[in-house]
Amino acid sequence: MTKNIKINETLEKYISNNSYDLHPVQKEIIEYNNKLGEIKKLQISVTQAYFMQLLIKINNVQQILEIGTFTGYSALSMALAMKGEGFITCLDKNKETSETANIFFKKAKVNNKINLIIGSAIENLNNLINEKKSFDLIFIDADKENYIKYYDLSFELLSNNGLILIDNVLWKGEVINNNKNDRMTNIIKDFNTYIKNDKRIEKTILPIGDGVTICRKL
């Protein structure tokens, strides 16, 4: 029998109220995103960001790559968790949301730790590979159609023992709905099968946010 409980918005709020304090600029981004209407849901959850911060602290992660930054909540959260010389490279194609993210990074005084590159993620991932860059943690949270490509390119950029985290892998639970046969659900299901069959990594799916796969390079 499953021991998991269902987490609704109220319970999620209870968890965050009883776990951690947010940085004032994290709060500001949440407030900003809430005013954007439907697209506010692009931002990762507070609990997910905190989990990623803990991973960064525990593993003393120094080089991070983020694919899909939006208005900057996940990148800012990760930057706040990094110590010393830690640095984040962010990739996003949207100029407007990237400008907003950069304003928040500056406000939180982490702009010297983050480089947000605007343009096609695939193109920029190939550039990073050509530049022989290497990352300890890679967070994939952009267009789902390219998830397999992002994953394969990310693997080339991953340091030994490095981690790849991929967001939205439970797709609001639709991955187990046999009556759902729409394109996006199938893309996520195919991606999950692809990861399952990759013997170069160990992995698990964590039921936080919309589902996060965490992969460790073997």
Ligand SMILES: C[S@@+](CC[C@H](N)C(=O)[O-])C[C@H]1O[C@@H](n2cnc3c(N)ncnc32)[C@H](O)[C@@H]1O
């Ligand atoms: C789900 S949002 C990222 C949310 C962010 N991680 C956060 O927590 O706030 C996805 C982002 O991916 C970007 N994106 C979508 N397709 C892209 C592409 N082909 N290349 C680069 N960025 C892309 C979008 O502009 C959007 O900002």
